[in-house]
Amino acid sequence: MKYLLNVKNLNSEFVREIQAESKTRILHCYQCGKCSAGCPIANEMEYKPNQIIRMIQLGMEESVLKANTMWLCASCITCTVRCPREIDIAEIMDVLRRYAFKRGIFPAAVADIPVFNRIFLRNIKLFGRLYELGLIGFFNLLTGNPFKDVLLGPKMFFKGKINLIPERIKNASEIKDIFKRSAEIEHSD
Amino acid sequence: MKYAYYPGCSLHSTSREYDMSAKEVSTRLGIELIEAPDWVCCGATPAHVTMHVLSQALPVKSLINAKQTGADTMAVCCAACFSRLKIANYHVLNDPGKKAKINRAVGAEYNGEVAVKHLLEILAKDFGLENLKGKMTAKLDGLKVACYYGCLLVRPRKIMQFDDEENPTIMDAVVETTGAKTVDWPGKVECCGASFSITKTGVVLRLCRDILQLASDAGAECIAVACPLCQSNLDLRQPEVNKKYDKKFDMPVLYFTQILGLAMGIDWKKLGLDKHIVSPLKFLKGKNIIK
Ligand code: SF4
């Protein structure tokens, strides 16, 4: 019985770190299951949100970080507003992703999601605003689906919904500095 | 009435009709929207799941720029941007530790002095429902609408301070000023999958099917939305939903601003009603709402 709820497990480094980062009391979860009942993506998740919370309580760092759960979380905040124990599950999902990001952990099965996020952010860093065409094109290329959604493109173009040239703000260099300083602050934490 | 205006990236590209109709309606009502100079992308979900400080610093940068308009409140149409801007303001106002980091990252001093409001709140509360009713010249009596709020407008209530989390009614009240009838349905705050439209399209198709089904079962003839992500998932992906699940949905997904514009007698082209993938034109002609 490796994973038994006992004082030793409940005090793991992992649980303390996630709890501190998310400013939410993970140990208060009493496994009612409401978070998972309302989660729109629970169906596709390897472990449901309530299971992830229990696994964090148990200090099961590796299994939590390997699961697809946090990457599939749509950040809809349904779980958080319904939790009777006021646990911010959506924030925990964010903290887990940032925890993985800092350590360079990207589970192979859902690697496309962090890839998308990176391209999105690089886009903003360059232009200050999102350039949809570049985002979608780059993402499809990098994930080996160059023709995904290709039929939607012309439809949207003729309706004037796609910019062929990125919008760029005047002080794009200021945004680069914000990226730089944010990263520095984050790393010094 | 004067507000700084934050369109956000979607309203400048894939959701131009939301930008067009919001401006048309506001102008008619004497609400002045002044675009925040050099506003920056809010960072959306990719920022808050990757870097915490950055996800707050980007919205704060736009709020600081908004001060140059002289208005003390910024109007936002996109529910996702609205959420990011409200959350950033909330942290600045309530968490001195976070505020210090955000200000360091932005390289400026910001103390939460610009309030953030969704256009729905501005219309319902600042302008007032009764006043709004008085501006409707072409009543849309007989139109049955399902108001779809999605996730980010209402959740979490502690921060958004917008409406009830499980059964919001503000959009229903605004849409009903046109004479249209809103249906009571269980899909109001379900999630459409938003940011997964490109990465996990299958999930989005399933969620959109459920929302379209719930709305049509409740007798709605069209869906009203206040978010470009909800709109593009339900509209753009509707033909794929039909194909994948063997359905025949033909459900126009309109911005609430387009519905208001129609009831004010604004030309449908100015409201961008020709820009939808599921065209609402035939339906609106059948209802004698447009010619
Ligand atoms: S809703 Fe809250 S208490 Fe219930 S299982 Fe989920 S996290 Fe635990």
Ligand code: SF4
């Ligand atoms: S925020 Fe994530 S975990 Fe919570 S209900 Fe939504 S998708 Fe599920």
